[in-house]
Amino acid sequence: MQHGHEPQPTVSTTPRPRYRYPRIHLIAVGLCSAALVLILTLVPSPDATATKTVRLKPDALASRDIGSDAANTPGPDTPTAADSAAAVVDQMLADPQEAEALVADVPGYDWQEQTVKRGDTLSHIFKRVGLNSRDVYEVMEGSGDVKLLTRIHPGQTMRFAIEEDHLVALEYVMSRTESLLVNATDQGYRAEKAVKSLTPFTSYAEGTIDSSLFLAAQRAGLSEGLTMELANIFGWDVDFVLDIRRGDSFRVIYQELHLDGEKVRDGNILAAQFTNQGDTFTAIRYEDDAGHASYYTPDGDSMRKAFLRSPISFARISSHFNLRRKHPVLHTIRAHKGTDYAASRGTPIKATGDGKVIFAGRKGGYGNVVILQHGQKYRTLYAHMHRFARGIRSGRRVNQGQTIGYVGSTGLATGPHLHYEFYVNGAVRNPVTVKLPQAEPIARAERDDFMLVAQEMVGQLATYAAAMESERLARLD
């Protein structure tokens, strides 16, 4: 079944099923009818992980290469597969228990296998297969990545091919996906790293919340990591502690990275929807030309806000913004132009937005204070700091979330706390209630490309959801 050449509809953000979906196999179905997992056993994507090169198309998946662009234009996407797979592999922990030979069955060699034991050195292992320290020396004098052999640790596997007391080849299995192969050549030993790339599969999960997002996500088969990611993506719009109601729901398209038909770990969330108290938020992952991935609404607005609501995580507000407050130290009516967060001395204070330090020093009742300028319009102030973070001084650029200093009680303060002020066009505002601007939308140069991805993903969310629904109805019959 191939509909790869059907005309593309014009860009629309209305989710509607546009495709037929052949060969959808339900491998796992959640325990509860409200939370189902649908995993598509599809042709793996050649474009590795979630990037804009992903052009999944349910009608095309089963029959052809999904690296092809949705509009059937040739895409320059080939080199990314190996690159991103290698990056993924670099992050993986070695898992010697599940080690397997990457190059084991080289014909003609009779391989002897050794497991690295606690306290083992190369010499110990070489000795066990009948080699001596001279062989160790020659191998370590070899070319290529031989140095990797100094990093052996217990549980890893080494395989030796020995002919007439001479080591002809050695394989050192570093992890499930990485191996070092050392071969005897005329110029001595030569070592080369072999990397198996992980194959991304696209999966879908959806669920309805009874009590918490975590329980519903677990029922839907989402890992803890993916659930955290989901909460992070929507955390700017939804407070997952206070705002969640029974009946809230989510849909997620994400990647699973497989090796030899087995899942190794989850990849990225490609698209997701969260419905909270009747409002539906949709997020699309997009990686720009510089390789920065971020989540956007289908219209290209950032899912992030330009400012964190609070400069300290999980801190209690000890004094609210109040322009007619009686000052606790001066005992006079004095505007409280900010919000106070009680926290112990030394608690890190985060820059709430990307910006530039325009003041870092001592200033009267504020004590040690940092003032940040964010573009033309916004300014934030952080007072009573115990000390500044390293490198924080006038003119320095800071990123959202970066630690700029530590809670203290310098200046006019009764105890350790952060006094935080928020200014819009020079006028002070209540940091707790001020409407925060969105972070930068999709760059203009990438907009067209993004819209194609967004349209595709919104369509897929609807398609998968419809497939789940008909599956559910079929099971009720």
Ligand SMILES: [Zn+2]
């Ligand atoms: Zn204050």
